[in-house]
Amino acid sequence: MKIKNILRKLPQGTDYFIVTNLKNVRFITGFTGDWAIVLLSKRKNYFITDARFTEQAQKEVEGFHIIIIKKNFMENLKSLIKPPKTIAFEADNLRYESFINLKKTLKGCKFIPTSGIISEFRMIKTAEEIKKIARAARIADRSFSEILPYIRVGVREIEIAAEFEYILRKNGSSGHPFSTIAITSTNTSLPHGQPGMRKIKKGDLFLLDFGATYKGYVSDMTRTVVVGKATKKQKEIYSIVLKAQTTAIESVKIGLKLSDLDKIARDIIKDAGYEKNFGHSLGHGIGLEVHEEPLVSFRSKKKVQKGMVFTVEPGIYIPRWGGVRIEDDIAVIDNTSIKILTKSPKKELIEL
Structure with a gap:
């Protein structure tokens, strides 16, 4: 049914x-390896990979004619597709060099070119x-909860990131959906700042943006804490962000425009006088990737x-x-x- 809907x-x-x-x-296939191509048609569907994944493909892929390439991938396609045919491809993924080779092979x-066809189906989860x-x-x-005791004065950002990624793995994450963001002090004003050698000081904000992977599907979470006693301004900024987030979440309902959901949170931050300090989107889809529809x-x-x-x-x-x-x-x-x-705590700014 999934393939029929895509076609x-x-x-x-x-x-x-x-x-x-x-x-x-x-x-489409359930294949978890790191190299494969699928060729869909109304008559027959092909799963194409190389010898490294022969056994894996046989275990994971059903309902496809499995082809293990022994020579050039393009030669395999040439044997499967007899011109003249009309071929759709993923324009937002196929490299230009590969496209040129494809045109030469299948004269x-x-x-x-297509875009977003499969992502529309991926957007709605079962x-x-x-x-x-x-x-x-x-x-x-x-x-x-396990990384919090490590966040203390004198520890470097990169050390927290490394320890955290180890903890995530130990707790069952099969991989990191993205590099953990673990940043302190004024670095926290960088939405996607990368951890470096900066040491945590007393009174610093510390921001953690991280995720886990389970059977290919990912989570994505951010929490901001303070090392020591929070200042009045730190608490004020935190409470504004928390209000914007909780109000937006409470407003989610089927049929609501996603642009309106963004506006609900953005207006709260705007009314507090920080409109220019919130530049990114309110959110994004997650699933097999950390950023999707x-x-x-x-x-x-x-x-x-x-x-x-x-x-x-x-x-x-x-x-x-910050x-x-x-x-x-x-x-x-x-x-x-x-x-x-x-479900990690967020009702108030955590003081470590």
Whole structure:
């Protein structure tokens, strides 16, 4: 059914669809290896990989004709596709060099660029997918509680990041969806700052943005804490961000425009006088990747739908002072059930 639905979305007259995005390959086939291409058609579907994954493909991939390439991949395609045919491809993933080679190999074929066809299906999660994301969230929650004792005066950012990634692995994360952001003091004003050799000082804000992976599905969470006693301003900024986040989460319902959801949080920060200090989108979808559809932004044309899983992560970033971000993962179960998957404490600024 999944493949039939994808084929229905292809441009009219398409004979074949070449899927090169590895996450999309996994979504379609269940294959967890790191090199494969899928060729879809109304008559027969092919799974193409190399000898490194022969045994793995046989275990994980069902309903496809499995081809283990022994020579050049293009030669395999040439044997499968006889021109003239119309071939759709993932324009946002296929490298230009590969596209040129494809055109040379399959002379006489017409090529149609596509974008976002499979990501639209990935955007709406099944109950089983949500369970996997929830498990990844629980791993992240447990790991956050275990890293807190390590966040203390004199420890470097990079040391916290390294220890945290070890804890995540130890607690069952099969990989890191992205490099852990572990930053202190004025570095926290950088939304995607990278951990370095800076040491934590007493009174510093410390921001952790991290995630876990469970059976290919990821979580993404941010918490901001203070090392020592929080100042009045630190508490003030934190409370504004928390209000923006909790109000937005409470507003989530099926049919709500995602641009309106972004506006709900953004207006709270704007009314507090920090409009210019919140520059990024309110959130993004998560699943097989840490950034996928839907985008929760003023640019978004989409509405909240059942099965969406996305982050809600407002922040305030003040250059040469620091920043606060709070991020949680939200699953839309139905109109009366919006589940917050990440559950680490956030009701008040944690003082370590």
